[in-house]
Amino acid sequence: MASVAEQELKLHVSPSIDERTIDHFAERQIGNTKPEPDLEHVALSAAMKVAREEAHALVALAETVYGDGSQPLAAAVIQVASAARKSGERVAARLLAAQEKVDTTIASLEKVTFAPPPDATAGERYDQEIRASLKALTPDELAKEINDALASNDMALIGAVLRAPRVTTGMKAAELESLRHRFRTQHFPSEMRRLERLKKMRVASDVGGGAFIKLVQQAGDTTFANAAMAARSKRESVLAAHQQQEA
Structure with a gap:
């Protein structure tokens, strides 16, 4: 039966650490397997590719180091833990930068499509009157007005509703989001x-x-690794103190 330490030292790469999980959602023209150009997709896919490569490299390193019987297990654990933390820092920097880029684009798209802009001439002059008129309608009448406005591209009515706080529209949250x-x-x-x-x-x-963070934590933050590093720290402190006394 495997010991706790042996169980802790077994590392596996999750299938989710793969750029194909990103590429799967890329836009492709019919009959074309190559994704359409999209800078945010490229950045996120490249970051996940780095994560995949780092993850497999970490597992391979762990297998090699742990398979080396010429050094104590504690030393091997320290080497793998150190490599895992450095790998984690590299991937985190790349992935967070790509995610921030995507988040910025998502926020921009949501803002641009949130509601029609005010009319260039009238502005929002009649918005209050429009919302007051809509609030006075029955649910069926309101639904008809909204449908007619969408069909006729009546952006004055649609904009007056979508640009306003929900409580001023007389509509339920689900109705407003549907619109x-x-x-x-x-x-x-x-x-x-x-x-x-x-x-x-x-x-x-x-x-x-x-999943990558979990892998790094498993390699670098296990009880066995922490105990080994604490022992090394203590040994180095004792040796340093002894050397100072000799000096």
């Missing part, structure tokens, strides 16, 4: 498809990044 979704789909189809892709890629990067 926003219909507006976005109708007027920003390509932006919405890209937004959906980036959100899915972002989630996949979180899953893969989390």
